[in-house]
Amino acid sequence: xxxxxxxxxxxxxxxxxxxxxxxxxxxxxxxxxxxxxxxxxxxxxxxxxxxxxxxxxxxxxxxxxxxxxxxxxxxxxxxxxxxxxxxxxxxxxxxxxxxxxxxxxxxxxxxxxx
Amino acid sequence: xxxxxxxxxxxxxxxxxxxxxxxxxxxxxxxxxxxxxxxxxxxxxxxxxxxxxxxxxxxxxxxxxxxxxxxxxxxxxxxxxxxxxxxxxxxxxxxxxxxxxxxxxxxxxxxxxxx
Numbered sequence: 001x002x003x004x005x006x007x008x009x010x011x012x013x014x015x016x017x018x019x020x021x022x023x024x025x026x027x028x029x030x031x032x033x034x035x036x037x038x039x040x041x042x043x044x045x046x047x048x049x050x051x052x053x054x055x056x057x058x059x060x061x062x063x064x065x066x067x068x069x070x071x072x073x074x075x076x077x078x079x080x081x082x083x084x085x086x087x088x089x090x091x092x093x094x095x096x097x098x099x100x101x102x103x104x105x106x107x108x109x110x111x112x113x114x
Numbered sequence: 115x116x117x118x119x120x121x122x123x124x125x126x127x128x129x130x131x132x133x134x135x136x137x138x139x140x141x142x143x144x145x146x147x148x149x150x151x152x153x154x155x156x157x158x159x160x161x162x163x164x165x166x167x168x169x170x171x172x173x174x175x176x177x178x179x180x181x182x183x184x185x186x187x188x189x190x191x192x193x194x195x196x197x198x199x200x201x202x203x204x205x206x207x208x209x210x211x212x213x214x215x216x217x218x219x220x221x222x223x224x225x226x227x228x229x
């Protein structure tokens with residue numbers, strides 16, 4: 001099955017700096033890569049996603065890049081703010097028949113300090 | 115529009131007891147999922163359903179059973195709870211598996227402790 005590795009496990013940046021979280025996946029058939037943000041005690045919420053036919057996608061301060069050849073994708077957050085502090089999860093999904101299952105990374109705890 | 119809801123929010127069980135977690139969605143989604151979240155391990159898929167009356171095993175199905183008798187509800191059962199099942203359980207749903215309709219929306223979670 002699919003295996004997703006995520007690094008780093010913790011990341012501390014100063015407010016205004018950029019943060020980068022990297023993930024690698026094992027199954028070259030995976031074609032959908034969402035990123036979720038989870039605040040303490042809350043549910044995971046989708047913040048951005050990318051599909052295999054696209055190399056980069058941006059939404060305001062958040063961007064995701066995908067390198068299918070190397071099987072890795074990254075989340076970039078620019079001009080970080082204290083409210084960006086949370087745990088971020090990457091995931092990879094592959095459609096098989098009528099199923100589409102997500103495999104998650106182990107998460108990155110991002111702390112934005114003043 | 116409540117989205118995805120879960121009942122109960124918290125539960126403490128003794129080893130060997132049974133319980134059922136309820137997930138409900140009002141978005142007319144076909145697909146529903148149960149995950150467990152443990153520290154340092156991300157979210158792992160337990161079981162999922164691609165439609166009313168159908169269920170399938172995920173990555174970590176042992177010790178759990180599920181049922182999808184109604185499209186809007188997905189039940190997760192623990193027949194004989196074990197301490198290893200102490201976790202936070204999240205339900206999720208998606209419209210379908212097709213491109214641009216496969217975004218998964220999560221419920222608020224159920225924190226289960228097995229003593």
